[in-house]
Amino acid sequence: MTEFLTADRREVLARARELYTQKELAERLDYTAKQIGRWERGEVDVPAAIVPALQQVISDRAGYRDDHEADFTFIDLFAGIGGIRLGFEEAGGRCVFTSEWDKFAQKTYIENFGDDHGIHGDITKVDASEIPDHDVLLAGFPCQPFSLAGVSKKNALGRPHGFECTTQGTLFFDVQRIIAEKRPKAFLLENVKNLVSHDGGNTFRVIMEVLEKTLGYVVRPMVVDGRRFVPQHRQRILLVGFQQDVGFDWEKVLAKMPAVAEGPRLRSILHPEDGKEADVDDHRYIGADGKVQKKYTLTDRLWQYLQGYAEKHRQAGNGFGCSVVGPTDTSRTLSARYYKDGSEILISRGKRRNPRRLTPRECARLMGYPDTFRIPVSDTRAYKQFGNSVVVPLIAEVAAAMKPGIMHLVKGEPLQFELPQD
Structure with a gap:
């Protein structure tokens, strides 16, 4: 023996x-x-x-944890800087595979999560069979239109076709093929709110048909505003899917979340400028006087340009305008283009001073990242990364809401969708 x-x-x-x-x-x-x-x-x-x-x-394997220390496993696709991962780690999950093509996002990801299983770049070049088995698939995939031309041609020729023909060539296809190969117990897909209306509604229709009819999952989509958790109006669609109906109910989940109107205000994420944060990020954003560094204040030329541009569009009835906000306000949506002029979120410095941009640390806070989250890239890259990210506490709340269903399918635990009380 x-x-x-x-x-x-x-x-x-x-x-x-x-x-x-x-x-x-x-x-x-x-x-x-x-x-x-x-x-x-x-x-x-x-x-x-x-x-x-x-x-x-x-x-x-650095950072490896035994199975008994993790309640479930997950993979992180189109991972960005790991915002979705943070939420699911908080729920007790362990990441076993990561894919992110942008080298600067990879740098931030590795700085904060380590390189225990490496980061795979182009997911289109990864064979699904090479991906480790996992309980939950996470993906903040880009939104792309699906071509109907190929399907129409095959219909005309009388050839059989499947949804693969419709989604081939898009990044959603890679989500589709991995789910088909690995059959995770559950998934969370995140995208912009406009996914629903994208390409005249065709994109969302095809996605739902693939997930429900082709792959056989029970899918519950919902547009949720991150303003419930951070001082930012940020609507995103979240598609929660399970192998079978486990009773996941968005209305009950939303009822447990803070109301949109009761969300925090900008004072909760702004540097206090009273000297208490002088050492934050090794003085990268705060000067010796305890104030936000002058480089974040708009120059006279840029401020005059933005005001003039806004006025031009107001006269044309277009509604464009830079947004100047203060500590008691909530902001517009932080975008990946914030590094260009910061016009969607400018912090008031009083009537006699030009407004300023948010610092990258304030952007991190605006997305719900803890101050322990390291920012190893330039300001420009950091603005892009946080503008493309998710609201971390929102994802954590959704992960907690999904967990009973996940654990039921993974370990046969009884279903109990009541979220813990504070």
């Missing part, structure tokens, strides 16, 4: 595969990915002699 029974060896292999792709594991064990695939499929027994090496690569 060998030291490790066949079932034990498969269990160790399964744990290793949660942390590494077949290719990564093959490189570390000096085997081929094809051979590892045969072990996983049960075509060949996992050699007993390889088990110690498997255990070693598991223990070598």
Whole structure:
């Protein structure tokens, strides 16, 4: 009798595969990915002699936590700087795979989460079978129109086709193929509110048909305003999906959240400028006098330009205008273009002084990131990254609301969708 029974060896292999792709594991064990695939499929027994090496690569993984320390696993697609990950880690999840193509976003992500399983760049070049098994798929995928031309042509020729033909060439297709291959128990997809009306409603219709009819998931979409948690009007659509109906009800979830009108005000995220934050971010944003550095205040030329541009559009009835706000206000939506002129959110400095932009730290707070979140990139890159991110406490609330359904499907726990009281 060998030291490790066949079932034990498969269990160790399964744990290793949660942390590494077949290719990564093959490189570390000096085997081929094809051979590892045969072990996983049960075509060949996992050699007993390889088990110690498997255990070693598991223990070598920086930041690795045993399964009993994580309630469920998830993958982070189109990860950005990890806002969705933060929310699901707070709910007890462990990330086992990350994909993000932008090298500057990767830098911020690694700075804050480490490089325990690496970051895969272009998800279109990742084979779905190479992605570790996971309980929950997370994706803030970009919004792209779907071409109907190919489908119409196949209809005319009498050829069969599936939704793959409709979504092929879009980044949603990559979400689709990974769900089809890995069959996670649940998913959360995040996008801009306009996804519903994009391309005359065709985009959203196709997405829902793929998720519900082709993939067979129960999907509950909802547009939610992040203003419930941060002083920013930020509406995003969240698509919550489960393998079966577990009773997830958005109305009950929203009823547990703070009311939009009762959300925080900008004073909660602005630098107090009273000297208490002099050491924040190593003086990167605050000067020796305790005040926000002058570089964030608009120049006379830019401020005059923005006022003139706004007036021109007001006279034309277009409604464009830069937005100057103060501590008791909430802001417009922070966008990825904020670095250009900051016009959508300018902080008042009084009637005699030009307004200023938010600092990157204030942008991080406006998105609900903790002050412990590190910003290793330039201001320009930071503005883009936070403008493209999610409202972290909102995601954390949704993750907590999804967790009963996740745990029911993962471990058979009884369904209980009452969120914990404060």
